[in-house]
Amino acid sequence: MTMMTRLLTLLALVLTLPFAPRPALAQAGGSFAPVVTVNGMGVTDYEISQRQRFMELLNSAGTTRKDAEEALIQDRLRIWAGKQIGLQIDDQGVQKGMEEFAGRANMSAEEFTKALTQNGVDPNTFRDFVKAGVVWREVVRARFGPRVNISKADIDRAMRPESQTGKGVRVLISEAIIPAPPGREGEAMAAARQLSAARGEGAFAALARQYSATPSAGRGGRLDWMPIEKLPPQLRGQILGLKPGTATQPISLKGAVAVFMLRAIGDGAPSSGPTDLSYMTFALGQSGSEQARRLAARVARDVRSCNQLYTVAKGMPASALVSHEQVAQSQIPAVDGLALAHLDPGESEVMPRGGQDVLVMLCDRQVASGPDSTPPGRDQVRAALENKALEGFAKGYLADLEAEAVIVRK
Structure with a gap:
């Protein structure tokens, strides 16, 4: 797997760790003068260009200049929130976050940074991207951690077998598996991006007929209803995170690239487990x-x-x-x-x-x-429930910060 291919496997993660990049590569274009200020903190044209390029490389859902600007505004608010509580993240903490993020693509932080640089992204962009994410995580835990109270009953309920809590989940999806023979990986990824951007079943089906190499291509990639547990475990979260009529980001496989569209989701037979x-x-x-x-x-x-x-x-x-x-x-x-x-x-x-x-x-x-088949332990379940609760608090808090912020566009 090439370094760039592994870089692209992080496409679904780019929204989980916001960043606030700073200028370093003048040849990348863009002015260093602030074009937006957020509670007194500037965002430059250069930073917006860099953010947009970074999002394009990771094939994020939003890659327009407006998307990049909005992401940077939210990053400034995350950093601002950290300053309000005197939070400081040292270099060791940032480096640890960089290694963790790059590790999701089986890369070191150095390899990941090199891949970005080779594709026109300032190395500091990645570092500050991670720093803002680490700051935000600590802010949310400090502010809302004491308010998260996971009870014994909550854990018992989460650990109860699915057959006792109700029916399982089944999904109606469409697939597109695009061959990626040696030397043509870029073409396969480009086609996959078109499928990822498709909105609606008809648009996806037309592209699946054109690019997919599976027997389902003749049906526009349409598959029948199936229990979610029949899908590979590493894909279930991505499928369940979709809204009907939207598709996953490209998923790199061995010798191929895959994209899936969720058409519908519903109840099914009780799960029998792994x-x-x-x-x-x-x-x-x-x-x-x-x-x-x-x-x-x-x-x-x-x-x-x-x-x-x-x-x-x-x-x-x-x-x-x-x-x-x-x-x-x-x-x-x-x-x-x-x-x-x-x-x-x-x-x-x-x-x-x-x-x-x-x-x-x-x-x-x-x-x-x-x-x-061994179920997760109580400590694992508790941690998962706490993280889910904190995610809800974090979204609401960020929306409040943006509503109250002084944002000036020049």
């Missing part, structure tokens, strides 16, 4: 090749169980057909998990993987009985 999956992957050959088409057609015609794949693969290298026995769903690569999510045992789907076609067949799906 699952273990047994499945097989069959490397068919180069995408679009006669061999790949022939093998896929033969599987569709003759194969109804995983064991029958051995007959089709006879004479091919042993590495072409791989059996995966009782793998915890959380450990399955997302590119395989996406196909398995809407398959029943004995069904298969061909997925693009770089320049190759790989057939994925589900053999069995069972309720997990190993460590993956």
Whole structure:
């Protein structure tokens, strides 16, 4: 995975840590004179340009100049709130925050900063972006932490099995999986950004027919209703965070880029908990090749169980057909998990993987009985509930700060 590709995997996180960048690279363009003041703190044209470029690189939902200016105004308010309570964050605290943020893309802070610099973003932009986020987190905890009281009953309720608290959640989504063979990753990401920006099912469907390489492309990427727990765990939060008719940011997979649109969400059958999956992957050959088409057609015609794949693969290298026995769903690569999510045992789907076609067949799906089925402890549940409560306070407090601020545009 290239450094830039890993950088783009942070696209869904950019709104979680606000920043307040300062000028350093004059060649990036923009004036250093303040064009907006927020409670006496200036925001320069250069900073707005840098913020906009930063958001574009991370493929944030809002990337216009107006979006960048508004984000910087809110950052100034976060810093201002910290000053009001005498909060100071030292260099060590900022560095720790930078490492944590970059680590979400399996990068060091140095690697992440280098990738930004190579794409025209001032290194100080990232540092101050993180600093403002760290300041805000401490402000919110100091101001509202004492008001968050998670009771024993709250924890008990959160830990109660889903089958006892009501029905589970099911989702109606559309998918687009775009091949990203070596040397063409940029083209795949550009197409994925178009899908992410689509508003409404019709616009997404038209682009899915054009770019997606999965069997669902002919249906505009539309999938049937499915329980949310069938999706790969790393994707569930992104799907549930959408409003119907909107799409996720591009999701980098092995040899492909994926985008999903939420069409509807509703109640479903009670969840049975974490699952273990047994499945097989069959490397068919180069995408679009006669061999790949022939093998896929033969599987569709003759194969109804995983064991029958051995007959089709006879004479091919042993590495072409791989059996995966009782793998915890959380450990399955997302590119395989996406196909398995809407398959029943004995069904298969061909997925693009770089320049190759790989057939994925589900053999069995069972309720997990190993460590993956262990529920989170009470301390983990308490921390999650506290964070959720603080997020609610933080949104309201920021809105109040902006309403009361003295903001002057020059």
